[in-house]
Amino acid sequence: MSNLTETFSSNPADALVKAEAKSTGIRIDGFVVLVALIGLGLLGTLIYMETAPFLVGLFFLGGLLGVALYHGAFGFTAGWRNLIVKKESAGLRAQLILIALASLLMIPVLGSGQPGMVGAVAPVGLSLIVGSFLFGLGMQLGGGCGSGTLFTVGAGNLRMTVTLIFFIIGSLVGTFHLPWWLDRPGTDPISLISGFGVTGALIVQGIALLAVYLWIRKVEQKSHGHVSHADIQFRPGEKGWGATLLTGRWPFMWAVVVLAVGNLLTLLISGSPWSITFAFGLWGAKVAQAFGMDMSQYEFWTWDFPAQALRDSVLVNVTSVMNFGLLLGAMLAAGLANNFNATGKNLPQLKPFLAAIIGGLLMGYGARLGFGCNVGAFFSGIASASLHGWIWFASAFLGSIIGVKLRPKFSLPD
Amino acid sequence: MYRKHRVIFALLAIFALIMVDHLHSPTFAFNTGQGNARTSLNQLDVGACAPCGAPCPSSRD
Structure with missing residues (x-):
């Protein structure tokens, strides 16, 4: 927890936030809240000026999803681990309710056959099975899945920043190999x-x-x-509705509603469901290209969609824009919860650091082979009624069981 | 406990990278009057077989 006396400075805006916080009895980190709001305002304005209004909408929607993930503590990884290790199922049950609600909202829309709208469907084959297995293993070592990595980085978690960097590297390598994997046994x-x-x-x-x-x-x-019954709890704790909404922690059902409706809005606005990890490979490819690497030598980057994304600005790539919003939204939520960089005082140890690297690489590579992460393949895939989402779930869960068994070797807690 | 200047520096670095990428993009060229620049405001590929743009296995030789 950050110290309020140091967090609030003599800045007038900070003082205003402090005054409001005092009047409501809420402890917030005024500096982080202010910086996150300025970031959202600046980037939102840039996107508005340089691109199109629908991308501004998606940017702020990403921000809202970041707040929901943080305040709801909606970690797919921990939910699975709690079931495997402690036989506690509330987290995974909340995920299933989330997918059920999203299915109810999205399947009729996708089934209406509107032009320019596609679900998160993907081929079923060896690539999917191997990729999702590696992802499941990696997310237990890395400490978070696609969304989990992103929102914890936004909340100032340094170890997860290491995971994200290697997630990006793994994704880039995955783009090099995906065409080969696609030629292994599989179906449309x-x-x-x-x-x-x-x-x-x-x-x-x-x-x-x-x-x-x-x-x-x-x-x-x-x-x-x-x-x-934590998965179906709707009433806030003793803080009350307003304070809980602002500073967390939200009951699971609040996050479930926001994430499911958010995915539907993403589909309606962008034409495809919410995804996260494509942007990681894209960012890696842009950095590699900046260092002189010719990406056109790799088949993946000659396909229409990746080639367009690589050629143009990240500000017109839906996944990137939503990820930027998500990072800042999570930062805002962490500031409101007065919990930004909560683990920052703990110096990174060698073994957990190594686990972050291995986990990030496995998740990145696995997400590319498995056509997405817990959001793009598991959540959006099943909510799009695609069989690949179910196979991803089964295979990633198997990988997670192995990953959970490996965690003690890296000095990671259960 | 975090250092405020590090938080600001990290965000500025990310913002700078985004700007460098954007200033070298066809969208920025189009916005500055180069009408022949090929922008891709809508990158959705409805013909692809996966969200990442991968083709269908059945279409591969």
Whole structure:
């Protein structure tokens, strides 16, 4: 926790924030809040002046998603680990509710056949299985998934910054190898909407999600003798609605609603669901290109979409713009929670540092081979009724089980 | 405890990288009056088989 007396300076804006904080009894980090707001304002203005209004909307939507991820402590990685290690299923059950709600919202839209709108569908094959397995393993070592890495970096976590840097490097290497993996056994995308229609896809998805929900609930019941209902909690804690909304921690259901509606809005505004990791490979490729590397020698960067993204500004790349918003949104939320850089006082140890590097590389490489991360493949993939999302889930969960077993070797806690 | 100047420096560095990338882009060239610059405001590729733009396995030789 940062010290308020040092955090608030003599700056008038800081003083204003301090005064408001005092009047409401809320402890916030005025400096971080102010810097995050200035960042959101500056970048939002630049995007507005140089690109198009829909990208400004996506930028601020990314910011809102960052706030929801931080205040909801919506970590996919920890949710899976809690089930594997402690047999506590509330986190993963909240994720399943999130996907169920997003499916209800997005499948009818995708099934309406509007032109210029595509779901997060992807091929099913060896590339997907290997990629998602590596991603699942890497996210337990790296300490966060795609969204988790991004929002914790925004919240000032230095170890996760190391993870992000190597995530980017791994993604770049993944783009070099993806064409080779695509030529291994596999099939074209399998959409449940195409196979069963909108209603059929909703029913099939609903049954599958309910089956997993009940199964992991049973695992918790068997292990603990009772089941936590944190996943369906809607009422805030003792801080009250307003203070909890502003400073966290949000009940899971608040984050679930914001993330599901946010994904729907992303689909409606940009034409495709929310994703995160494509931008990491893109940023890596831009840096490599700046150092003289000819990216056109790699097949991936000759495909229409990546080639366009590489050629043009990051400010017209939807994934990048939303990621920038997410980083600043998480920073804002961490400031409001007075928790920015909370782990900064702990010097990085060698083994956890090594785990961050390995985890980042595995996640980056795995996300490219697996056509996305926990957001782009798991959340958006299943919410788009794509079979690849389910296979990604199963394979990444298997990788996570291995990753959890490896964590003690890197001095990482359960 | 973080240092304020480091936070500001990190954000400025990211902002500078974004600006360098943008100033060398077709979108910026288009905005400054070079009408022949090829911008890509909408990069959505509905013909691709994956969100990253990968082609379908069935279309590969």
